[in-house]
Amino acid sequence: MIVKPISAAVTAALTVATPAATQQARHWTLEDQLSIPEVGGLSISADGHSAFYVVRVADVASRRMVAVLRRVELESGATRDILRAQWIDQLHRIPGEDAWSARIDKGDGVQLYRIEMDDSITPLIVHPATAIFGDTEGAVYPGYGHAPLATGVRAHDWSPDGKRLFYVVLDAAPQATGVRHGEDVVIERARRRAPGTATASIYLRSEGRDTLIATRPNNDITTFFERNFVRWTSDAVLFNVTDVDPEGRSRVVTMAWSFAAKTARVLDTLAESAQAIGPLGGQLSSEGYGDRRELVEAMTGGARHSYGHLPFALDGRAASGVRSADGKRSIVGVRMLDNPRFGLIVLEPGRLRTIGGAFSLNDCDFTISLSKGACIAQSQTQPPAIAEIDVVSGRIRPVASVSPRHERLSSLRVEPRTWTNRHGNKATGYIIWPRRYVAGQRYPAIVITHGTDADERFANRENQWEYPAQLFAERGYVVLLINEPSARENAEVWAARLAWRNETKAVAPETMRQLIWLNGVASYEDAVMELVGTGVIDQARVGIAGYSRGSQMVNVTITNSSLFRAASSGDGGYLEPAFYPDVSGSYDAVFGGPPTDPVALMHYRRLSPSLRADKVCGAVLQQVAAPLVPSIDFHTALRKAGVPAELSLYPGDDAASDETHIFHIPSNRLGAMQENIAWFDYWLLGERDPNSPYADRYTVWDKMRDEAPRHCGTPLPLKN
């Protein structure tokens, strides 16, 4: 099955918006990989005529990622850059006004600004004291793919009438200079950089007056990370916070600030998020296993309404749910189970409709009446574009491209697949075919895996990280983007997932190993072997790559399978024994206990990559954002076993900072992609490029190759 090309209507619309698309289509380059835009939010005007959106993109010249605020006219598609800044997020329409608010860092920290329809930008809240989010000394929390970010305003939320503003500002404590004790020291085991602390002050602005309604400590992760899940009633604002008791036990509670009494109290029950509330006022969820999932609305009191067994599920990556003011219509983002793409469902009493098609709809926003909206539309081959949504008719009208540069690329052939492995478990994913694929000829192949992020998004970095999948296909590799087998395959698999997630010992370590890790190895192997069987892939030239969750899978795969000749593992080290004290609950669930427990040690010896280094038949590259112990241990074990291995540390913004888990420094991103190309070309094809910036590593790799004591013979899948 080949994915359908984007509709003629889309192409036509984009052509209108981007005249450059009429130029001759061209092939992918490294610069195309580097400049894939990340959409960071979209918000439409009350009248539905225009929208603002934010993209982040690498600015190679400034060696930074930059955020761009754009305005698009939904009728014409005309698009203007309004602002380029270090950071822009939390873009919200101000209810009742033709104006927006957003957090922006113009150089004096992340502050709150007001954006008018005339494009003027003025400060709303400027809190100069700030606290740092990022992977740097003194940061209060780590960063996620961005440079150290001085943060004055952490979060904000408007009341539905636009008259009240809930906002959170941060004050970093002065760098601790005194003696620290106990848990304040223990915390550093898991942190490479000495952490700072800050206090969060929560304010309510109303009628021009600011009232401090709560002060929260640094360990309140709901306030510092999750923006408090703010909800408004007619007489109070409700917000969640995390309370941590002296024993370190934490619980999330909902607080209510009464407008009349001007006091805050803790509610007896946790108020629900408005994000997945159905038209009956109940909490929506997707239940069951397999290819179809039951959409259920559960009401307070226990009543339960089923919308039937459907080929999609609710998903945190889908568009945020919204509910109309009268409560009669809910729009909820969903993800298709087969060929994973994001769409919308419209729920009205007794009625369910879907909106969506061949491409994904994410980052949606709707008018108050929920009659009209705009989304980011994209697919494996369609770069992100703005699409207008008519909710009543379900019509999707493409408006303008987010990335004209990528519209000019000649699409690669990308084929969605669902593979069923030897255990009967299904995994979804995509085959990206080599540009000049000729049937009957065998090609080298690279598997890329990262949890379940292989879906109909365009060259999604959350999935492919710094593995330039499209460029690999241009260079003649068959690229397989393979999701891990479905966690909802059946009750047994799901029980293992739950035990892992909830950190219980409900499932035996050997079962965990089989269902969570070796099950995935089987999927990768079987997907490759199917294409070996059909004459597409050369079995002797297969590699595998993945970061984070993918790095676990790569490390487990290369230490259990002899099919892969080269691996690239990105910034991960989970499953290594040395990591135990930092993730003890998780490891107790996986291994049954610490590695110093003789019974648990048996399970570590079966699964921990560094303890299986002598089983490896391929060359292993690890690219890391910080010199973390587990990655170092795996590398050391590989080298001790004579396995060709490279450990490459990408530097931070300065000596006191590290690169982030999702790389944010353009030169590192470029370097990491170039290193992956050099690595796979060398180990799979035997090719070397004297112009590669990594050419000076060839002599090191030559030596490791020549000295490797182990020869695994014909690459073979795991016997299991």
Place this chain on the structure above:
Amino acid sequence: MIVKPISAAVTAALTVATPAATQQARHWTLEDQLSIPEVGGLSISADGHSAFYVVRVADVASRRMVAVLRRVELESGATRDILRAQWIDQLHRIPGEDAWSARIDKGDGVQLYRIEMDDSITPLIVHPATAIFGDTEGAVYPGYGHAPLATGVRAHDWSPDGKRLFYVVLDAAPQATGVRHGEDVVIERARRRAPGTATASIYLRSEGRDTLIATRPNNDITTFFERNFVRWTSDAVLFNVTDVDPEGRSRVVTMAWSFAAKTARVLDTLAESAQAIGPLGGQLSSEGYGDRRELVEAMTGGARHSYGHLPFALDGRAASGVRSADGKRSIVGVRMLDNPRFGLIVLEPGRLRTIGGAFSLNDCDFTISLSKGACIAQSQTQPPAIAEIDVVSGRIRPVASVSPRHERLSSLRVEPRTWTNRHGNKATGYIIWPRRYVAGQRYPAIVITHGTDADERFANRENQWEYPAQLFAERGYVVLLINEPSARENAEVWAARLAWRNETKAVAPETMRQLIWLNGVASYEDAVMELVGTGVIDQARVGIAGYSRGSQMVNVTITNSSLFRAASSGDGGYLEPAFYPDVSGSYDAVFGGPPTDPVALMHYRRLSPSLRADKVCGAVLQQVAAPLVPSIDFHTALRKAGVPAELSLYPGDDAASDETHIFHIPSNRLGAMQENIAWFDYWLLGERDPNSPYADRYTVWDKMRDEAPRHCGTPLPLKN
């Protein structure tokens, strides 16, 4: 046996030099503990009339340790401060001149200066490029008890005629900003701070010209740390360097720079150090076991001369050896085996004489003819003083006090002891009696241990660290300074030590555990129980403290003995499983392999403190200079077992630096001593001082005490 008070002659001489000593004697205070001077070198004039010496002392006002260069007239004892600076060391007389050279940091890095008899100080070598030694980001090597030290000149050495100067300057590489690979990343596992690198350039200055004779890389530890062991012949300068091959194997070689040929070559054999050469030209060593050691001079070719079995041994902490120009006289520093104190032996063909008495002689220097010298003289009760040595007569004439402040202290009663434990192994040490000891009354006690550093030096920080032993005695504790049992007790113990030191598996792990660690526990217990038996110590109020090697012993003791009710363990974590990859050779020798080897794990479970946390009967304080993983793991295990435990991290000079293993920040030193006082007073005496800076910890300690699940009953020594 009570140690003899210092001789009347010494007291008289010091009285001359320090009129303040006539003031009324007073008792120890915290400020006295903090201001104990460390002598950093001594050098006398060619005519033997005067000497320069260096002391380091805490300057509380500037929050730093400061170095003071002093000049003392040996006849009168008149002493003058010549210079106060951040750093002063390598004080050398320039041969053939009435002048000295020394490394001094006046604020522009450590550079080489010339010091005249008129006290003027002028630059000899100023190399502005510098590289950092210290526990800070970008340092090329760690520090040892000092603030990060920018180092321009690393080492220097004068030819015997004073006409040539060998010196080493450092150039730090710019902070690495690129991607790093392999071993350059692995090295960070063992380093908390990202290391920098530097190149060392070795120069020869002669007739006003400087010639570059070698360039050495950062991994040449002999150049960067050991000052090259420079020796001079008539036509070459010989110096050692360490070569590291690409596999990481290192070897020390001697290089010779020919003055005539102006070329350097590597010698076939390692040239010997001049430090322990006898009058026959052979290498001196102390052989055998037990109370007397055979002093042997081994000549090239295999001939061997014995000076007999003597009650002392050569020792790295004793005065450096010197040999007269005609080779007929050698003076060598030695250490007495019983009541360890340092003295000198004079070796002439067929003759051996000793110089020394009740106190130790360290940091000596002699005239060229070796007829006259000066040393630092001190004992457990005698503060450091300058003493003149007449080599021919052996007479020692005290000249001037190094620390008049400490002369005014009323001496505590300090009794040297040799204890024989239940296994028949001997350990030396001292009892410091409570100031107002009354026979028949039982006292609380604290054991302080640090390898073999309990000897006749004055409140030596290398031994007692931030455990204020003298103040404990003032406050009513019996303090036992106990060395670990002699490594030279017998061949079996020595074999275990050798296996440990040389990282071999020659001795079984269980034997290592018994002979190296439990043997020491037995010594501490038996020493305490002897004083319990004689009615001196209250068995229910005994604590133990030690840093570094002592912290190992404290951690092993508290997890094996139920005799101790409180422990203070300083900046150590050796024996913890998590440390394995950083010290794998050492742990292989101790445990037989890594903790992930099931057979070796059995041995870890018997010895690693964190794996025996549930055996602990006392409260455990760890004071650390950095949040290192092993200390955190031990703390976490103790708390998990419900053991009252405190982990206190003392801060560095700034956010990018750590305190050093030997604390160098006066406020940290003061704080650590105050915390130890609060800790032992609380856990041993049940006392709390509302004025202690640690008073806010009492509620934490109360809670840990009340919640501790384990009650060990009567404190009892280990059954063994």
